[in-house]
Amino acid sequence: GHMAAVAWAVLASIAWRGVSPGSRTVNRCLIRQARLRNRRGFACDLVLTRSRKSGWHELTDDEARRLALQRLVDAGEEQAEANIISREIVTFARKNCRPGENWGDRLERALKERIQHQTPLQYIIGEWDFHNLKGIRVRKPSLCPRPETEELVSLVLDSVSQFPKRPLSVLEIGSGTGAIALALADSWRKQARGVHITAIDVAKTACELTLENAEMFGLSEHIEVIHASLDEFVALRNKTHGTFDLIVSNPPYIPSRLLKSLDPVVREHEDPRALDGGSDGLDLIRQIVTYAPDMLKPTGEVWMEVDSSHPVILSESFAQGKLARMEFVSYHKDFNGHDRFVRLRRRESP
Ligand SMILES: C[S@@+](CC[C@H](N)C(=O)[O-])C[C@H]1O[C@@H](n2cnc3c(N)ncnc32)[C@H](O)[C@@H]1O
Numbered sequence: 001g002h003m004a005a006v007a008w009a010v011l012a013s014i015a016w017r018g019v020s021p022g023s024r025t026v027n028r029c030l031i032r033q034a035r036l037r038n039r040r041g042f043a044c045d046l047v048l049t050r051s052r053k054s055g056w057h058e059l060t061d062d063e064a065r066r067l068a069l070q071r072l073v074d075a076g077e078e079q080a081e082a083n084i085i086s087r088e089i090v091t092f093a094r095k096n097c098r099p100g101e102n103w104g105d106r107l108e109r110a111l112k113e114r115i116q117h118q119t120p121l122q123y124i125i126g127e128w129d130f131h132n133l134k135g136i137r138v139r140k141p142s143l144c145p146r147p148e149t150e151e152l153v154s155l156v157l158d159s160v161s162q163f164p165k166r167p168l169s170v171l172e173i174g175s176g177t178g179a180i181a182l183a184l185a186d187s188w189r190k191q192a193r194g195v196h197i198t199a200i201d202v203a204k205t206a207c208e209l210t211l212e213n214a215e216m217f218g219l220s221e222h223i224e225v226i227h228a229s230l231d232e233f234v235a236l237r238n239k240t241h242g243t244f245d246l247i248v249s250n251p252p253y254i255p256s257r258l259l260k261s262l263d264p265v266v267r268e269h270e271d272p273r274a275l276d277g278g279s280d281g282l283d284l285i286r287q288i289v290t291y292a293p294d295m296l297k298p299t300g301e302v303w304m305e306v307d308s309s310h311p312v313i314l315s316e317s318f319a320q321g322k323l324a325r326m327e328f329v330s331y332h333k334d335f336n337g338h339d340r341f342v343r344l345r346r347r348e349s350p
Contacts, residue, residue: 056093056104064104065090068111075115085114085121092125118264120144131183137213138177141271142206145179148334149250152305152341153183155332156248159301159343160188167194169242171295173230173249173288175199176274178210178223180248185214185222195222198241202229203273230284234291243297250305251284253277281307282314286323289314293325293346301329301345308338 056064065086072082093107113119122128122144127135130145131153138144160168168188172181181199188195201207207227214223226233254275259267266275277283285306292302306314311331317323327347334340 056107057102058104061090061094064107068107071111072114077114088121088125089114118268120265120269123269130177130179132186133179133183133217136177136179136182137209137216139205139209140269141274142203142209143176143270143274145177148340149180149305150183151332151334152248152250152303153180153187155341155343156184156246156303157187159303160246163245163299165193167196168245169297170195170197170246170248171244172197172199173247174206174251174274174284175201175210175225176203176206176250178213178225180250181210181223182213182217182219184248185219186217189219189222197223198226198244199223200226200228200230200233202227203271206271206274230287230291234295237295243300244295245297245300247288247292247295247300247302248304249284249288249302251277251288253281253285253305253307253310255279255281255307255309277307280309280313282310285310285314286317289317289323289326289344292344296346298346301343302326304342304344305340306342308340311339311342314342 056067059067068086068090069082072085073079077085089107089110093103093110097103097106110124113124114121119140122138123140126138128138128145130136131150136145170181170184175181178199181197185195185197199207199210201210204227207225210223211220211225214220214225228236252273252275254262254277256276256279259272259276262275277285285304288302288304296302311328314323315328318327325347326344329343329345331339331343332341
């Protein structure tokens, strides 16, 4: 209505003064951009780069989304990414503002968090959907669940549907938020299939988060969380854990030298222990392959997410007998066409 029109006029006049920091060229450039947009009829875009004190709460969700989007793009964010972020943070600000709090302030804080600190969206909104689960809790520095890992879960579910229908015993190595264990346990519970998942992680914060998520989704009776590295777990593993039908892992698999080149959104926020796989990215993967034969049931399988350079290196190591107690069943591409998932089993004893 009238009030909104007035607010726009005020905000727009601020916009035209070009007060934002940065070089003159940049400023002029932004202003020219704004004019162009204006002629095309997107009057509200004018305020995008400048509106500092939030008049957000006066806007409809759509308007807020559009403004947020433009602020993000002007700050150098990719369009596709900015689309998602603006949509999610508006919903987040609306949903999470406390009584008496201005949701615009929440939104402004969320935007700044992204623009100034390049914080992953998942950490800003504190939750993320994964596979069949809505709103898994996500907290810095535990790895934000990735879409590739949803594919890993689907592959595991498919493969297990061929197993005989007895209760499953599963080990997840490096559970992080617990995404994999939760999605598997939830799917099998829905299929009325018995399951016990032992989830281990070397990071205490990750163990706490896995536990918290297991409780939130009512899965704590199916998921046991152990704070231990794989080495420690192997040393401590007692009779009650027996052997496993499945070992699943999305281990840290990035070769150390490539860490520097990761996007700051990843590099500066997510736990290096979740990313750094050692010189060729295979440190933990080699450990898993070495320990697996003694931890698996005879028909058991290992499923892992790996770097696309790994399937070849692994199959050579199997052939040369270095890790000869295991063998390849198959490897699978992710949705980007990269070799990303490996399926291994125990080699038949000769
Ligand atoms: C890539 S993250 C995967 C997290 C989660 N499973 C997911 O897919 O979103 C790898 C996890 O492995 C854990 N980790 C690293 N080294 C480990 C080790 N030696 N033993 C157990 N966990 C380890 C890290 O703390 C991290 O949480």
